[in-house]
Amino acid sequence: MPTPTDLQEAFLARGYVADDALATALRLVVALGKPLLLEGPAGVGKTEAAKTLAATLGTRLIRLQCYEGLDAQSALYEWNYARQLLHLRAAELGGLGGVTDEDLYSERFLMARPLLQAIREEQAPVLLIDEVDRADDAFEAFLLELLAEWQITVPELGTIEARTRPHVILTSNRSRELSDALRRRCLYHWTEYPSRAQELAIVHARLPGVNETLAQQVTNAVHALRALPLGKPPGVAETLDWAAALVSLHADHLDAPGIRATLGAVLKLREDQLLAAPTLQGLAAQAAAGRPPGA
Structure with a gap:
């Protein structure tokens, strides 16, 4: 069974920088067989953590995207x-004569959705129940x-028991409060925006070879933007998209033309x-003056 340090190293090899607390929480998911509720703002890497855990364990990722009106049957x-x-x-x-209910309601006509797929897997999958806060109380x-x-229980087929217990990750952007009962059922980890140092490490892990000056300037600029009362603050994905867009334009530093050309990648x-x-x-002016933007 991987240790938290093993998980951190495996995650880093896949471009995900996990801190000690997250690595420990994910290790406990595997060790204790308990679900983990990852809560935090949108864009901080909650979904990506589940994907990376599946890749690290060498198992299948099964994702249930929650939405308003989702019911048990659909899942x-x-x-x-x-x-x-x-x-x-x-x-x-x-x-061929009459067709019986047993013929019509047999396995070959059954379309398994994410939860049934997870129950029927021979090897324990990572079951990602994404944005559970968007579903309703029922x-x-x-x-x-x-x-x-x-x-x-499928009425036409009987009771289906899990072959192995999935590793369950639930994510929530906290658009509504989840019940105390669900919270008690789960381990819990609050996922915050990464620090500047962590986010810079993420940029280098996901964009190998990126210019150091550009990586620092983009990281600092994103942190300056998050300090504003924005309707949709940029997440880590936007940081990476912005840096990748600038790299694709052969930029080696942040300047006003580059910001204008790529603003849609971050805001x-x-x-x-x-x-x-x-x-x-102001960020462009700081960069032109040779100071790190957002510093």
């Missing part, structure tokens, strides 16, 4: 009605039951771009 399974109708039609044309209650029993709302304009002008 578990559906019947392939189109194929069932074709089967009925073929039976009629072939003179779905949250269903999740509690599933996480306790690890079995589901995704027009209102934010207008609000940040004075700060961005």
Whole structure:
């Protein structure tokens, strides 16, 4: 079983910089078989942590994207009605006689959705239940039951028990408060924006060979932008996109033309771009004067 240090090294090799607390929390997911709730602002790497854990463990990642109105049926399974109708039609044309319910509601017509897929995996997958805060209370209650029993009932087929217990990661942007019952069921880790040093390390890990000056200037600029009351503060993904966009334009430092040309990579709302304009002008001036932007 990997130690927290092993996980940190494996994550870094895949371009993810995990601090001690996150590495320990992920290790406990594997060791204790308990779900982990990763909560924090959008864009801090919660989803990527689950993806990287799956790659590190050499197992499948199964992702359930939550949304308003998601119900248990949609997350578990559906019947392939189109194929069932074709089967009925073929039976009629072939003179095969009546088709029974057992024929129609059998495994070959069952379309497994993420939760059923996770239960039926031979090797424990990483089950990512993404943005669980976007689902409603009824779905949250269903999740509690599933996480306790690890079995589901398909009325036409009977009870299906988990072959192995998945490594479960739930993420939340805290758009609403989750129930105390769900929190008690899980381990918990608050994921914050990385420090400047951590984010600079992330840029170098994900963009090998990036110019050091450019990497520092972009990192410092993003941290300056996050200090503003933006509607959508830039996440780590935006930092990487911005740096990659500048690299693609052969930039080796941050300047006013480069900022204007690539602003859409880091700020995704027009209102934010207008609000940040004075700060961005100041960042460009600092860079031109030879000082690190945002320092």
